[in-house]
Amino acid sequence: xxxxxxxxxxxxxxxxxxxxxxxxxxxxxxxxxxxxxxxxxxxxxxxxxxxxxxxxxxxxxxxxxxxxxxxxxxxxxxxxxxxxxxxxxxxxxxxxxxxxxxxxxxxxxxxxxxxxxxxxxxxxxxxxxxxxxxxxxxxxxxxxxxxxxxxxxxxxxxxxxxxxxxxxxxxxxxxxxxxxxxxxxxxxxxxxxxxxxxxxxxxxxxxxxxxxxxxxxxxxxxxxxxxxxxxxxxxxxxxxxxxxxxxxxxxxxxxxxxxxxxxxxxxxxxxxxxxxxxxxxxxxxxxx
Amino acid sequence: xxxxxxxxxxxxxxxxxxxxxxxxxxxxxxxxxxxxxxxxxxxxxxxxxxxxxxxxxxxxxxxxxxxxxxxxxxxxxxxxxxxxxxxxxxxxxxxxxxx
Numbered sequence: 001x002x003x004x005x006x007x008x009x010x011x012x013x014x015x016x017x018x019x020x021x022x023x024x025x026x027x028x029x030x031x032x033x034x035x036x037x038x039x040x041x042x043x044x045x046x047x048x049x050x051x052x053x054x055x056x057x058x059x060x061x062x063x064x065x066x067x068x069x070x071x072x073x074x075x076x077x078x079x080x081x082x083x084x085x086x087x088x089x090x091x092x093x094x095x096x097x098x099x100x101x102x103x104x105x106x107x108x109x110x111x112x113x114x115x116x117x118x119x120x121x122x123x124x125x126x127x128x129x130x131x132x133x134x135x136x137x138x139x140x141x142x143x144x145x146x147x148x149x150x151x152x153x154x155x156x157x158x159x160x161x162x163x164x165x166x167x168x169x170x171x172x173x174x175x176x177x178x179x180x181x182x183x184x185x186x187x188x189x190x191x192x193x194x195x196x197x198x199x200x201x202x203x204x205x206x207x208x209x210x211x212x213x214x215x216x217x218x219x220x221x222x223x224x225x226x227x228x229x230x231x232x233x234x235x236x237x238x239x240x241x242x243x244x245x246x247x248x249x250x251x252x253x254x255x256x257x258x259x260x261x262x263x264x265x266x267x268x269x270x271x272x273x274x275x276x277x278x279x280x281x282x283x284x285x286x287x288x
Numbered sequence: 289x290x291x292x293x294x295x296x297x298x299x300x301x302x303x304x305x306x307x308x309x310x311x312x313x314x315x316x317x318x319x320x321x322x323x324x325x326x327x328x329x330x331x332x333x334x335x336x337x338x339x340x341x342x343x344x345x346x347x348x349x350x351x352x353x354x355x356x357x358x359x360x361x362x363x364x365x366x367x368x369x370x371x372x373x374x375x376x377x378x379x380x381x382x383x384x385x386x387x
């Protein structure tokens with residue numbers, strides 16, 4: 001009994017600074033997780049998750065694991081979430097979540113189950129670890145209040161990683177190679193040799209189709225109108241359909257608001273001299 | 289405040305991730321929820337490593353991160369190849385084995 005009491009005395013107290021960090025970042029991490037599950041857009045989900053992961057990285061640093069904190073931020077928020085966003089942009093950014101339930105009542109059941117699970121596990125953990133002694137890592141990696149014996153987090157982790165966990169470390173390399181090869185095999189699409197058209201074949205196909213290989217003609221430029229809605233004219237005076245801009249209603253220049261001209265002057269605009277006449281009453285009214 | 293705060297937070301995050309896996313239908317979002325669950329377990333491991341005063345928990349968390357990275361790479365490649373054949377990233381559309 002006295003031994004237990006002595007052990008309890010050696011525990012480290014959690015400081016006020018850490019408590020402040022926890023109570024600021026804990027709700028942020030929680031909000032990130034909830035936002036990820038609740039947001040309809042998958043890209044928003046990914047950004048919420050980045051939020052949570054950054055908060056967790058700070059928690060690692062605060063809990064005397066600076067190496068893991070750095071790895072968390074570099075690997076998770078750096079590499080893995082970028083990979084997620086990359087795939088999101090390749091597929092399914094606009095594949096909105098279906099609201100159809102394949103199993104009836106499954107969502108409600110899942111939410112009820114989740115709340116129950118969180119209550120049970122949370123309460124159980126809180127009760128079980130209430131009076132756990134916090135030994136702290138100053139003894140193995142230094143950095144405590146008394147300086148400590150060892151020389152830091154990273155050397156301490158390396159010492160353990162390359163001695164007791166050496167086999168697991170080596171197996172990890174095999175796992176990573178397998179994952180890289182597997183991803184390549186899965187994402188690779190086989191293309192028949194010769195299936196890709198050469199530049200010569202492409203240009204021949206473009207010209208033989210009888211379509212319009214060169215650029216389309218631009219809109220007409222008139223004295224009273226240089227709008228893209230005004231069509232260019234063919235040599236016979238008719239508007240060229242190819243010069244119509246997509247998305248804009250084509251306008252006949254002669255029907256544009258015609259300030260200063262009379263109806264009689266506009267009578268004779270139907271023939272080939274239409275553009276000249278459209279210039280206005282000064283030229284139309286002066287035969288010389 | 290005690291370490292129980294961290295553990296309860298990790299439990300809640302794990303639950304949110306699990307509910308997300310059950311509720312969401314987009315395969316990529318389901319995958320993100322799995323990542324959240326792995327992350328919350330990592331928080332538990334780091335907290336217990338600090339509590340017991342040994343570094344083994346941190347090392348296990350490190351290995352979990354490595355395995356998670358490999359899992360994400362393969363999983364996203366699978367999602368992409370499914371998207372190529374089924375033109376959908378919804379987990380409900382991957383039902384060919386059902387019939």
